[in-house]
Amino acid sequence: MEISGYAFIEGLSPKYYPGVPRVELIDILSSQRIELGPIKRSDFDVDAVDGDPWVSYAGTGFVAEVDLDSLPTGPQHDGSEWALSLSLSLDNENITSNFLTKDAGGTTASMPLLDAAGNRRLITRFSKQYGLSFFDVKQRRFVTELSVEDQTVNLSVTGAPGEDLVGIRIECPKLGIELDGRKIPGPADEAAKFIIDVPTLNEDQPPTANYMYKVRVISSDGKLHHIAWPTDIESLNRTSEDINNLRATVSGYGYLELTQQRWRLVIDDASYDAATNELKVEYRAKCVVGTPPYLTLPPLVLASDAHRVRPSKTEVLHGSGAMTTTFVLNREKHGSSREVLTSGTYTVRCATESLGGESHEYWIPVTKDLELRLPQELTTQTTRLKLGRTPRAGALALQVLAPLDTSERGKYRQRTLQDRIPEFSELPLEPGAVLFESFGGKSVTDSGLALFNEMDRRDDPRTRYWSVVDLSVHVPTGAVPLIRYSEEWYRKLHTVEYLVNNNNFPFYYRKRAGQKYVQTWHGTPLKRIGNDIPSTHLSLPYVNLMQREARYWDFLLAQNDFSAEVLPRAFGTSCRVVTEGYPRNDTLVQDDHYPLRAAVRSRLGIDEDKTVVLYAPTWRDYLRGQGNRYQMSSFLDFQKANDRLGANFVFLVRGHSNVAGQVPALTNLSCIDVTDYEDINELYTASDLLVTDYSSVMFDYCVTGKPMYFLAPDLERYRDSVRGFYFDFESTSPGPIVASTESLVESILQGPTTAYADKYESFRKLYASHDDGKAAQRVYDHIWGASHL
Secondary structure, eight states, X not given: OXXXXXXXXXXXXXXXXXXXXXXXXXXXXXXXXEEEOOEEEOOTHHHHHHOOSSOXXXXXXXXXXXXXXXXXXXXGGTTOEEXXXXXXXXXXXXXXXXXXXXXXXXXXXXOOBOOOBTTEEEEEEEETTTXXXXXXXXXXXXXXXXXXXXXXXXXXXXXXXXXXXXXXXXXXXXXXXXXXOEEEOOOTTSOEEEEEEOOOOOTTSOTTOOEEEEEEEEETTSOEEEOBOOSOHHHHHTTSOTTSSEEEEEOTTOBEEEEEOSEEEEEEEXXXXXTTTEEEEEEEEEEEETTTTEEOOOOEEEEOSSXXXXXXXXXXXXXXXXXXXXXXXXXXXXXXXXXXXXXXXEEEEEXXXXXXXXXXXXXXXXXXXXXTTOOEEEEOSSOEEEEEEOTTTOBEEEEEXXXXXXXXXHHHHHHHHHHTHHHHHTSOOEEEEXXXXXXXXXXXXXXXXXXXXXXXXXXXXXXXXXXXXXXXXXXXXXXXXXXXXXXXXXXXXXXXXXXXXXXXXXXXXXOOTTOEEEEOXXXXXXXXXXXXXXXXXXXXXXXXXXXXXXXXXXXXXXXXXXXXXXXXXXXXXXXXXXXXXXXXXXXXXXXXXXXXXXXXXXXXXXXXXXXXXXXXXXXXXXXXOGGGOBOOOOOOOHHHHHHXXXXXXXXXXXXXXXXXXXXXXXXXXXXXXXXXXXXXXXXXXXXSEEEESSOTHHHHHGGGTOOEEEEOTTHHHIIIIISOBSSOHHHHOSSOEESSHHHHHHHHHHOOOHHHXXXXXXXXXXXXXXOSSXXXXXXXXXXXXXXXX
16 A cells, blocks of 8 residues: 655744655554654645644645555454654654644545455554554454346355354434344355345435445354455455446445445536546446336536636547536626636535535545545646545535636745835836736625726726636736736736735735725725724734825725725825725716616516515624634515515525625525626616615615615614624615515515605715716826826
8 A cells, every 4th residue: 555645844944854754553452563664755735724824834844654464363353553653853752743634635535445354354544532543453254256137136245264154234314213124044054145135316316315234144142243345345346337226335444334325416527628628527427216116317516615617518428328527617696707717625515406506415425436536736827726526425526716826825935925015115116017917816796896997988008917817707808817816916916116905915924115005995985994893803913904005095986075084094094095986887877778777687587577685784794604704694584575575576695705605595486696796886877776684785776776775683782792884874774674574575666755855865976976876087196097008
């Protein structure tokens, strides 16, 4: 057996412990040692996944071979466990450890099943206590013959010397099944033969649910005993096709089990064609429904938490029983196409109920043969792809990464690039050049894009860069994309003359002399922000970041006089405040909105006669989920709303940028997730009314004059304990504030009332009077009007 890995002391440079680690197998019971002869290897990937920004461990890799036949076994070694031990020499002291982690993406995902030798077997396992180890166990009963045909299992079992095996039993606690098989009469000196008829799963069972049966023989004294499979997994797989609905498997100790599914799919192979940007998946499926049984093929999808790729074609490979499905690795959603997938982890899944597959999906596992060939890395000019398997389901996974160079990947190499910031800051400034960034490079939108377009309108010759997280984020014609965290991005961040952002740059950015920073910000605040938020609600690093960043600003855009007063105080800045409205809202002030409205609705598949409700709640500081990420705060019961409003209403659900990828899957056909729709102004135009809570979208939406409703059941908590408001929202609200879906529906059915007409107009005059369609022109004149190149 060949074992490869890394051995390093976390936080300490390998130069203090050069050479190859000492690798030994140690018997935990007797302390007997067997030394292995490792070979050193280098691999920069360890730095990309380790997360240490200060030390490179690229040279700490090794390969070692274990001769398992040389490990002593026998009665005197009952219960022996041989753990793999790694030792590094530091200042004449040995620092020793077991393997602490394993890579779940490929060959180390599952531990191999080793052949039994006589009545003994070495079990390969990985545990927190001992890491990788080999456990010596005695096994007395073995399968000698096995076949699985449809729902019938035939097997022969040898028992312990002198033992009479009288029966066999299978148990599935999940199904509540305990069933005895039949013994076939035969000579006493031969292996005992049994037949088990396993019940067929009925259609009430979820199609892809996996049910495991323990298989045990019964001796003449009434005791139940596990049965061991004598050889490796590959030989077991030959006894029952891995595509069968019922098939034979083994436990980690090598004991026979049965697993059953109504629908069974497995992936045999996967390949990527860079020339066509296609991922081809070869798989087999056995999905039987109905009476008499009919074979049906569920639709496949390549999906992440936030994005889905439908197959371009599916073909049947005649004569092999296999199929191939091809995915073109571009992102198509809401009528737009991107040649590059958004970064993330995508798995191949099948839908088990509806064509969309949003409600019930099955992650398709890879075969053992394919597992042994994973992981694989595939790199193109526009993206970096890694094929692997998921840790638990063993499903085929495609990891899409920004095409950063090896020298740019991982925290260590990112830190070395940050160390070069003083060097970059000594380079000459690029006169007039502008670097735009929007929401951390995740989009090319907001007021920055409006200013970019104004430059186009004026034939401004300046070089313009857009900071993007990956090349799935399209930049406008005439712009140069810069991948965030690339060496070139670090360089341009510190050498362009103008910076335009609607949020903040990373903590290590330091403005240099001669640079001018335009902060467009991203909304008029109702809820308190910056220094006005109680300190207990913000981390100290974030507070320090914003305080430092605000001192760099030269221009701060304000939508209205209220923002011009609040924002500088909240951020502690004395920069020049430009109060000319938001450039991004210029598109909301047009004489004829119908062509754009019709085009957006067409992209979203919405008929013109539908009433479209845009639901755009803000995020909640107190709602966090897995990975400490903010969770979508939806207080709207879509099913209740749909039942009451009827089929003529459609909901567009827009999550805040802080909860992107966290919006729950929407299965209702009257609800469309538009969180990743790039231009929210187009959604304003396509919709007929807005439902929000405390989001700043209200200050932009009021430009349209369309009705607004406020679903805010946590109003008192948010106002008094979470954030607090800058003004009396309840008395000035330009629409009804309701606390339940029922009340919201009644307000929508009632329609705009004269009670809110005057409040709406006052709200619009106070907060959107500068949004007249020419804000970008005026802002451009403030910043660049006198500095033509």
